[in-house]
Amino acid sequence: MTLSPSAPSPALAALGPGVTERLARARGDLRMGVPVVLAGDGEAALAVAIEALDPARLAGLRALGTPELALTGHRAETLKAFACDGDIARIAVPASADTAWLRAIADPQDDLRVPMKGPVRGLYGGSGALHRAAVLLAKSARLLPAALLVKIPDPLALAGEYGLTFLRLDETLPAMSRLVPLDDVVAARLPMALAGAGRLHIFRPDDGGDEHYAIEIGQPSRDLPVLTRLHSACFTGDVLGSLKCDCGPQLHAALSQMGEAGGGVLLYLNQEGRGIGLANKMRAYSLQDQGFDTVEANHRLGFEDDERDFRIGAELLRGLGFSQVRLLTNNPRKVAMLDSCGLKVVERVPLQVGKTRENAAYLATKAAKSGHLL
Numbered sequence: 298m299t300l301s302p303s304a305p306s307p308a309l310a311a312l313g314p315g316v317t318e319r320l321a322r323a324r325g326d327l328r329m330g331v332p333v334v335l336a337g338d339g340e341a342a343l344a345v346a347i348e349a350l351d352p353a354r355l356a357g358l359r360a361l362g363t364p365e366l367a368l369t370g371h372r373a374e375t376l377k378a379f380a381c382d383g384d385i386a387r388i389a390v391p392a393s394a395d396t397a398w399l400r401a402i403a404d405p406q407d408d409l410r411v412p413m414k415g416p417v418r419g420l421y422g423g424s425g426a427l428h429r430a431a432v433l434l435a436k437s438a439r440l441l442p443a444a445l446l447v448k449i450p451d452p453l454a455l456a457g458e459y460g461l462t463f464l465r466l467d468e469t470l471p472a473m474s475r476l477v478p479l480d481d482v483v484a485a486r487l488p489m490a491l492a493g494a495g496r497l498h499i500f501r502p503d504d505g506g507d508e509h510y511a512i513e514i515g516q517p518s519r520d521l522p523v524l525t526r527l528h529s530a531c532f533t534g535d536v537l538g539s540l541k542c543d544c545g546p547q548l549h550a551a552l553s554q555m556g557e558a559g560g561g562v563l564l565y566l567n568q569e570g571r572g573i574g575l576a577n578k579m580r581a582y583s584l585q586d587q588g589f590d591t592v593e594a595n596h597r598l599g600f601e602d603d604e605r606d607f608r609i610g611a612e613l614l615r616g617l618g619f620s621q622v623r624l625l626t627n628n629p630r631k632v633a634m635l636d637s638c639g640l641k642v643v644e645r646v647p648l649q650v651g652k653t654r655e656n657a658a659y660l661a662t663k664a665a666k667s668g669h670l671l
């Protein structure tokens with residue numbers, strides 16, 4: 298056995314994780330509270346997600362340097378803190394701050410009960426690139442969009458010594474914004490009460506992320522526009538029959554219409570909570586119980602109104618051989634996104650079902666603030 302370092306052959310180099318795989322590891326690390334190493338813009342830092350940070354790791358980070366808190370501009374606005382980097386705020390962390398202090402800044406649950414948080418002092422100067430990347434990573438791990446960073450002088454050594462995932466921004470940011478390739482893993486026949494005969498396809502992204510599903514109803518022609526629905530996962534509406542939204546009735550109506558039309562494609566995209574994940578959606582629901590609407594709740598948590606990536610829908614349709622659709626939706630963004638991805642939307646078919654007393658305000662907010670058509 299030799300332990301002396303030598304340049305690896307290209308074949309052996311392929312054994313190690315590429316940037317996509319390290320990104321997947323980083324998401325797992327952040328969810329468990331393990332720091333990741335970020336390097337770019339001439340500096341480097343350890344970054345950890347606030348939501349998963351424990352006191353021992355906070356002490357470890359403090360032993361390395363002065364931690365800085367990274368939040369989104371939306372969350373900073375709620376805290377009346379200035380986001381000097383526009384979409385990102387860098388916040389000074391007092392020496393006395395513990396994990397509960399950090400959590401209270403990141404999580405709006407107690408904003409109304411404890412309105413005067415802080416003191417929240419913004420940091421200026423230098424680059425916010427590492428902070429922005431850390432928040433982006435926390436979001437993509439479906440955590441609260443807040444991270445703690447400590448600058449470090451020798452990132453490679455630290456990553457090696459403690460077995461931490463190392464990410465360079467110049468490879469990480471393009472990897473995060475590119476559309477992840479999706480493999481058509483398997484398809485099988487599925488008879489459905491509402492839609493009749495169909496096939497369920499499972500698509501798996503190559504970044505370790507959530508699988509998405511396509512339900513092909515009947516045998517739609519690839520040469521004609523196909524009746525299509527891009528449905529985003531809603532555990533509460535689709536499975537539990539929640540009355541707070543219209544998702545369940547929309548799902549069922551779409552399946553029925555496709556069955557009646559003799560064909561269609563329903564894409565079931567695992568973008569729960571408009572892309573923020575079920576835990577964050579429940580945080581948003583808790584804020585809605587405090588009186589905020591669906592858009593305000595997302596912003597107070599630090600998210601955009603809608604964090605979904607509809608390019609996935611276009612990619613799945615193309616993968617199934619479709620190029621023209623009749624799209625069942627009330628959301629003009631879905632139409633625009635499919636169009637911009639080269640899929641021709643020949644018709645928008647309205648899908649107005651499931652209005653209840655409980656979801657009237659939610660639907661009105663989507664129409665007033667998110668451009669949904671009534």
Ligand SMILES: Nc1nc2c(ncn2[C@@H]2O[C@H](COP(=O)(O)OP(=O)(O)OP(=O)(O)O)[C@@H](O)[C@H]2O)c(=O)[nH]1
Pocket residue numbers: 527528529530531532542544547568569570571572573578581582591595625626627628631648669
């Ligand atoms: N963040 C958040 N997500 C919600 C809330 N209510 C429902 N959702 C999610 O919103 C998404 C609704 O998806 P869709 O019905 O496909 O999309 P849409 O934008 O309403 O457009 P159309 O139904 O096609 O008109 C699902 O992912 C739900 O989980 C909420 O109050 N907050």
Ligand SMILES: [Zn+2]
Pocket residue numbers: 531533534535542543544545
């Ligand atoms: Zn819903």
